[in-house]
Amino acid sequence: MDLIIPCLLNGLVSGLIYALLAAGFNLIFGAARIVFFAHGEIYMLGAIGAYWLIMGTGIPYPLVLILVPLGVGLFGVVVERIIFRPLRGHDFPIFVSSLALAMIISNSALLTFGERPKAIVSPFTGKIVLFGAVLTMDRLILIFVSVAVITALYLFLHRTRAGRAIRAVSQDAESAALVGISMNRTNMQTFFIALAICAAGGVLIAPLYVVDAFMGTPVLLVTLIVVVLGGLGSFPGAIIGGLLLGLIQSFGYTFIGGVTSLISFAVVIIVIIFRPRGLYGRA
Amino acid sequence: MILLHVEGLTKYFGGLAAVKDLDFDVTKGEILGLIGPNGAGKTTVFNLLTGFDRRSRGKVIFKGHDITGWKPSRIAALGLARTFQIVNVFGNQTTYENVRLGHYLQQRNGGFHSIFRTRSARREEEELQHRTIELLERMGLIDVKDELASSLPQGLQRALGICIALATSPDLLLMDEPTAGMSAEETANIMAMIQQTRDMGVTIVLVEHNMKMAMGCSDRIVVLNFGEKIAEGTPEEIVGKEEVIEAYLGVRRSQ
Amino acid sequence: MAVRRISSTKVILTLLAAVLLAMPVIISQDPRLLHTFVMAGLAIILATSNRLVYFTGSVHFGHIAFYAIGAYTAVLLVTKLGVLFWFAFLAAGVVAGIVALAFAAATKVKGFYFTLLTLAFVEVVRLTITFTPALGASRAMRCPPPNPITIPHLFTIEFATRVEYYYFILVLVAITLVVLYLIEKSQVGAALSGIAQSEPLAESIGINAARHKVLTFSICAVFAGLAGAFYAPYATVIGPSNFTIWASVIIWFQMVVGGADSFWGPVIGAVSLVFLREFMPGTGAYENIYYAVAVLATLFFLPGGLVSLPRVVRQKGSKGMVSLRLRERLPKRVLASLVARREKQGGKGDTASR
Numbered sequence: 005m006d007l008i009i010p011c012l013l014n015g016l017v018s019g020l021i022y023a024l025l026a027a028g029f030n031l032i033f034g035a036a037r038i039v040f041f042a043h044g045e046i047y048m049l050g051a052i053g054a055y056w057l058i059m060g061t062g063i064p065y066p067l068v069l070i071l072v073p074l075g076v077g078l079f080g081v082v083v084e085r086i087i088f089r090p091l092r093g094h095d096f097p098i099f100v101s102s103l104a105l106a107m108i109i110s111n112s113a114l115l116t117f118g119e120r121p122k123a124i125v126s127p128f129t130g131k132i133v134l135f136g137a138v139l140t141m142d143r144l145i146l147i148f149v150s151v152a153v154i155t156a157l158y159l160f161l162h163r164t165r166a167g168r169a170i171r172a173v174s175q176d177a178e179s180a181a182l183v184g185i186s187m188n189r190t191n192m193q194t195f196f197i198a199l200a201i202c203a204a205g206g207v208l209i210a211p212l213y214v215v216d217a218f219m220g221t222p223v224l225l226v227t228l229i230v231v232v233l234g235g236l237g238s239f240p241g242a243i244i245g246g247l248l249l250g251l252i253q254s255f256g257y258t259f260i261g262g263v264t265s266l267i268s269f270a271v272v273i274i275v276i277i278f279r280p281r282g283l284y285g286r287a
Numbered sequence: 288m289i290l291l292h293v294e295g296l297t298k299y300f301g302g303l304a305a306v307k308d309l310d311f312d313v314t315k316g317e318i319l320g321l322i323g324p325n326g327a328g329k330t331t332v333f334n335l336l337t338g339f340d341r342r343s344r345g346k347v348i349f350k351g352h353d354i355t356g357w358k359p360s361r362i363a364a365l366g367l368a369r370t371f372q373i374v375n376v377f378g379n380q381t382t383y384e385n386v387r388l389g390h391y392l393q394q395r396n397g398g399f400h401s402i403f404r405t406r407s408a409r410r411e412e413e414e415l416q417h418r419t420i421e422l423l424e425r426m427g428l429i430d431v432k433d434e435l436a437s438s439l440p441q442g443l444q445r446a447l448g449i450c451i452a453l454a455t456s457p458d459l460l461l462m463d464e465p466t467a468g469m470s471a472e473e474t475a476n477i478m479a480m481i482q483q484t485r486d487m488g489v490t491i492v493l494v495e496h497n498m499k500m501a502m503g504c505s506d507r508i509v510v511l512n513f514g515e516k517i518a519e520g521t522p523e524e525i526v527g528k529e530e531v532i533e534a535y536l537g538v539r540r541s542q
Numbered sequence: 543m544a545v546r547r548i549s550s551t552k553v554i555l556t557l558l559a560a561v562l563l564a565m566p567v568i569i570s571q572d573p574r575l576l577h578t579f580v581m582a583g584l585a586i587i588l589a590t591s592n593r594l595v596y597f598t599g600s601v602h603f604g605h606i607a608f609y610a611i612g613a614y615t616a617v618l619l620v621t622k623l624g625v626l627f628w629f630a631f632l633a634a635g636v637v638a639g640i641v642a643l644a645f646a647a648a649t650k651v652k653g654f655y656f657t658l659l660t661l662a663f664v665e666v667v668r669l670t671i672t673f674t675p676a677l678g679a680s681r682a683m684r685c686p687p688p689n690p691i692t693i694p695h696l697f698t699i700e701f702a703t704r705v706e707y708y709y710f711i712l713v714l715v716a717i718t719l720v721v722l723y724l725i726e727k728s729q730v731g732a733a734l735s736g737i738a739q740s741e742p743l744a745e746s747i748g749i750n751a752a753r754h755k756v757l758t759f760s761i762c763a764v765f766a767g768l769a770g771a772f773y774a775p776y777a778t779v780i781g782p783s784n785f786t787i788w789a790s791v792i793i794w795f796q797m798v799v800g801g802a803d804s805f806w807g808p809v810i811g812a813v814s815l816v817f818l819r820e821f822m823p824g825t826g827a828y829e830n831i832y833y834a835v836a837v838l839a840t841l842f843f844l845p846g847g848l849v850s851l852p853r854v855v856r857q858k859g860s861k862g863m864v865s866l867r868l869r870e871r872l873p874k875r876v877l878a879s880l881v882a883r884r885e886k887q888g889g890k891g892d893t894a895s896r
Contacts (some may be wrong), residue, residue, distance in 0.1 A: 039654065060776075090842070096601070097841045100798055103791050107834035111827035219786070232658060241571060266669035272662045277648065281657045339742065358752075359745035369746050377739045380732070388732050392748035401728045412729075455747050493565075 010151050011254045017143055019214070019250020020150035024205040025223065025229040026242035027157060028198035034174035034237035035194040038088060042106035044168065044224030046199050051208025051215045052117055055124050058210075063125040065211075069149065073200035074205050080199030089188065106220070114217040121216035130212070131179075142211040149208055151163055153201060154243060160197075161239065169265055170194055174237065226253075229272050235285025244283065290315045290459050290490050291336075291367075292293045296345035298331055298514075306329045306514040309345070313459065318481065318491045320505030322498065327496040330372065333463050338362045350458065364392055370455035372380070372464045375448030378437030382428055382447055385436050389421045389454025399531050406478075419454070426450045426480065437460045442473035449480055466497055470478035478504055498535075510534065562712060566705045567891030574820070576704040581774065582816040583711035584769050587718045589796045591765040594722055596802060597731075598758050599738030600652075602789045604645075604660030607667040608638040608763040610785035612770025614677055617685045617780065622676075625689035625729050631771045638767025639760045646756040664787050671782040679702075682779040707776050714772060719809070726759075726805055734758060795837045801847020810848050 025047060032040045051236060053072040057063045063071070087105065089096045130139035161167040172180040173190045181187060226249065234245025249268070256264030291313035300305040306328045313319050321329050336338035341349035342433060347354050350494055354362050378386050393415060394401065400408035423429045428450055430441040436447060445465055452460055462481070466474040474497070481504055485491060495501035500506065510518040510525060512534040518525055525531055561568070569575045588605060595602040596604020612634040618631035649659055671677045687701040688710075699706055725731055735745040737751045745751055774780050815836065819829040840847060844854065 041564065086839070097845065099601075100794065100839060101841055104795070104834040104837040107788070107791070107830050108838075111830040111834070114827040133762060221786075225661075225787075228661070236654075263669075263673050266673055269662045269665045269669065273666065275657060276651060276655050276659045278664070280651055337746065339745075358750065359742070360748050360750040361749040363746055371743065373745070374740050374743060377733065377736050377743065379739055384732065388729070388736055389747050391729070391733060398730060401730050402724045404724070404728070451743075451747060463564065 007258055010145075011258050012251070013139065013250035013257075015142070015254030017146055017250070018253060019247035020147060020154075021205045021209055021246075022226055022230050023243045023246030024150055024201050025227045026234060026246045027154065027239060028201040029227050029231055030106060030234075030237050030239060031170070031198045032241045033231075034148045034239075035170050036088070036191045037086075037095070037177075039102065040198070041099070041102040041224065042109060043202060043227055044220035044222070045109040045113070046080070046202040046220075047206040048113060048217065049079075049221050051210040052113055052204030052217070053203065054210040055117075055122060055206040055215045056282060058124055058127065059122075060131075069204065069207050073204040076203035077196040077200030080264050084191055084195040093185075102185060102264070106224070110217060110220050117215075117217045119209070119217070121214035124210050124216045126211040141167050146208040146212065149204070149229075153204060157197070157201065158239070166193055226247035230266055231282075232272050232275055233282050234281075235282035238282075238284035241282060241284035244271040288315050289313070290350060292346075292348040292502070293336070294346045296332070296335060296346070298335055298340065304514050305414070306335065306401050307348065309511075309514075309516055311509050311519065313490060313492055315458075315490050316485070316488075317506045318485055318493060318504055320501040321492060321494045321509045321511065322496070322501045322508060323511035325496070327395065327511040327534075329511060330463060331514070332511070333369065333461055333494060337367065337461060338382075343541065363455055363457075365460070366456075366458035368452040368455045368459070369461040370445075370448045370463055370465060372467055376415045376436040376439075376444050380436055382436055382439065383419060383423065383432040383446055386423055386450050386454050387415065388430075389420060389451035390415045390538050392455050393418070422450060422454055424481070426453070436527075438469045442469060442476060445469070445473075445477060446480060449484070451476075453484060453487070453489070457489055457490065460484060461492045461494070463494050465493070465494055466495070466500055474500055545823055566708055571703070572703055576708050578820045580711050581820075582813045583715045584587045584713050584773060585793075585812035585816050587765055587769040588793050588806070588808050589800070589812040590683070590718060591762040591799050592793050593802060593805075593808045594726065594734075594762050595759055596797070597726065597738060598755050599741070600759070601654075601657045601761070603657055603787070603794065604663045604763070605766050606785050606790040606794055607660075607664045608642055608659060608673065608766035609770040609773070609789075610667050610782075611641055612638045612767030612786075613685075613774040613780050614671065614683070614770075615767070616771035617683050617774045621684070627686075627775065628691075631688070631768065634766040634771035635768040638770070639764035642763030643756060643760040646759040650752075661787055661790075663789055664785070666821050668782050671785070676715065678781065682781040683774075684779050684809065685777075685780075686893060687775045703777070707772075711772060714768065717760050723805060725758075726855050730754075740800055757810040791843075792833060796831050799836050799840045801848060801849035803846065804849045806849045807849040808887075814848060821853055840891075 021177060025043060029040060032038050048275050050072055053075065054068050057068045057072065058065065083105065087101050088098060091101060106133025126142050127138075128145065131138055131140045132144065133139070133202040159167075161171055169180070169185045170193065171189050172183070172185055177187065180190075190274075230242065230249050233249065234243075253264055253268065254265065289312045291307055293311050296306055296309040297304065307347060309332065311319075317324070321332065323329055331340065335342050337358065338354070338357050338361070341356065349362070349365060349367055352365060354365065354367075356366075373426060377388065380388070391397075394411060396405070396408045396411050399405075420429070420432075423432050426446060426449070428443065431443060434491060435443065439447065449460075449465065465481070466477050478500060481491060481493070488537075493504060495504075502525075505522060506517075508520065508525045509516055510520055510528075510531050517530045519529050520528075555556060563853065565579065566576065588609060592602060592605045595605075615634040615637045616627070616630045619625040619633055620627055627632070645663065649656065651659060664809025690701065691699040701707065701710075726734075733744065733749050733756060736747075736749060737754055741751045777784075795810040796815050797808045798811065800809065813832055818836070819834055822828070822832055844850060846854065
């Protein structure tokens with residue numbers, strides 16, 4: 005049973021990433037009522053961006069961890085402004101646009117980055133041993149940073165004015181508008197934050213595994229699973245759902261094998277049929 | 288003869304009873320008004336009767352059939368039609384097409400025949416086209432028959448909604464606040480239409496918030512408050528009843 | 543002598559049919575062009591059948607799953623059970639239809655959750671293929687060509703070159719378009735449109751919305767299954783990588799570019815995008831980018847799709863009377879009556895679109 009600890013650790017690591025991604029996705033869905041299907045590609049952008057900066061320039065990792073999400077966040081603001089704002093109110097074109105955007109991003113990445121996965125030489129050495137399992141430095145950093153980001157996001161949403169504005173819009177956009185909350189501004193902020201977090205996930209995961217242009221789609225699908233399990237639009241749902249799925253997948257892949265992915269989707273179908281709102285979603 | 292028999296109808300939303308132990312009957316050929324202040328549960332009753340909501344308790348017997356748990360389409364097929372307070376028409380289609388679609392139930396050769404334009408389907412189509420035109424003429428909608436339904440003014444849309452329901456050849460028509468938000472002139476038009484409908488042999492149950500209209504149209508009235516029946520009788524009997532006045536004004540007149 | 547007036551549509555259609563029938567000769571059997579036509583034909587079938595589901599009000603992203611089910615059913619029946627291809631072909635359609643029936647009947651969810659469900663379904667099908675050794679796992683499955691059709695004493699059609707496949711798909715496309723067109727323009731189609739506009743209202747006039755939606759979903763899946771069963775021998779090998787979610791997304795792109803609100807929209811969209819893909823420079827990733835850019839351009843500049851182009855160009859005159867979005871949605875006769883009414887009312891200004 006010395007598989008359990010590594011399983012738990014792996015599960016924690018991927019779970020935290022899923023939580024980040026799902027939180028971002030739910031933020032956009034909650035506040036802007038947009039199903040942002042390009043989410044996976046943003047994650048991939050973060051990873052590829054990290055690769056380029058680390059391998060191409062000498063920029064130290066901590067700086068990369070700030071720059072890449074920032075850049076991607078700004079990209080998100082631009083995207084919101086030129087694609088989603090003009091289409092506001094028309095749900096179907098918005099949905100199709102996010103699909104088109106995803107396709108453009110992923111294929112552009114494919115063209116520039118190439119087909120073969122590449123590995124980042126991890127900027128960290130050193131590890132600690134915890135309960136008989138080895139925790140490398142990059143994993144440790146991933147865990148700390150993701151927890152920090154999640155906490156920061158929570159504080160932002162509950163303690164700051166802008167965050168509360170976003171939550172207000174999520175609950176009732178009309179009333180929020182009546183109180184003077186500008187949807188333009190909240191959407192801009194939402195996109196910035198959500199995409200930055202998503203890209204951060206990509207940056208964090210990059211030193212651990214390989215980076216390739218195809219890593220977006222499986223991640224998008226996982227995000228959808230988490231969001232359904234945890235509840236569309238819900239922040240705690242995203243976190244708990246993400247962690248849960250990370251653990252389930254980790255144990256699943258170790259003990260059952262690749263079929264786990266199939267089982268995950270079958271479970272999603274069952275959840276949608278019997279309890280579409282998941283754990284924390286609205287009815 | 289009793290067309291509709293409602294017995295002990297109850298609906299709970301969570302812990303709150305929207306409708307409680309409602310009993311009433313509808314006699315063939317009459318116009319029954321269902322009135323009550325806002326929130327009295329009138330629309331809930333409609334949804335329960337027409338299959339759009341599930342009852343918590345009680346029975347609804349229509350034309351001798353217990354229509355508990357039936358889907359709306361099945362209830363409609365039996366002869367119970369309804370109009371809606373909002374979204375009464377198929378906006379993307381013309382007035383004519385709306386009413387033609389209302390004749391859906393009268394099409395014996397649907398499905399396969401309709402798709403492949405078999406001879407029987409084509410004959411039936413001609414007949415149904417005639418019926419549609421007739422109905423449009425009778426309801427005064429013939430002039431706008433090629434207009435897109437969503438472009439009609441509200442008064443005509445409501446009339447169209449009634450027309451669509453009538454196209455199903457119902458025995459009983461439930462009308463949900465047909466004059467909501469209308470001017471006096473439009474209201475008078477609808478009232479005339481209701482009388483015309485009764486003349487066509489259709490029994491009507493009318494939910495109305497507009498007291499004057501309900502009193503003017505109905506043969507009998509049932510008054511609801513907080514989901515319960517508080518009075519029943521002819522308009523003259525109802526008007527004087529204290530419970531009714533209290534329900535609307537919320538004030539005790541004595542003392 | 544009486545002169546019979548022939549409708550111009552019939553003339554155009556007859557000409558089109560003649561051209562299509564003679565196409566292989568016209569293009570001197572150029573394999574690349576034939577291939578493009580075949581792929582366009584498949585795209586037309588998928589896009590138009592997917593669109594009928596959209597017509598009933600459901601956004602369905604799982605069409606490629608039925609394409610896959612059709613393809614694999616055909617392959618399995620032919621290779622593992624030695625069934626004659628033509629029976630396998632029909633069986634593939636039936637199987638796809640039955641699976642669709644079960645799937646649609648089991649789920650009562652609507653709207654976005656339904657869309658998610660269909661996406662999950664695609665993945666489930668794809669992953670099932672990937673993890674089932676009998677289905678070739680993640681490697682490709684080989685499929686032999688269809689059995690030759692022999693009409694005794696006349697001729698035998700062997701499926702040796704692309705020309706035979708071309709005619710095969712031509713027939714399939716013709717059947718698909720005829721059936722789907724008839725459905726849409728019949729009273730059944732009117733009922734479906736009613737369901738999409740207001741399910742409660744449709745129910746109240748006796749239309750069993752659930753049953754209509756399930757049946758429509760199933761019929762459309764049959765066409766997708768048949769298309770898949772065609773694809774298997776044509777491509778000679780199939781693998782799970784053909785049947786991803788993005789393949790379903792491509793179908794929607796074709797629908798949107800052509801015009802999702804019109805019957806001919808998906809046809810035009812499918813043909814345009816397939817030809818665009820073949821003849822623009824670059825392959826693979828570039829193709830996808832063209833698609834995506836075309837879709838974005840359509841959404842922003844021509845929301846009604848390519849099929850609305852002639853109407854939009856013509857309507858530039860009456861701009862002041864009706865708002866842009868409404869204008870692009872309405873068919874001509876209705877728009878004309880609307881404009882006339884507005885003019886009568888003295889130009890009351892724009893209506894907010896729906």
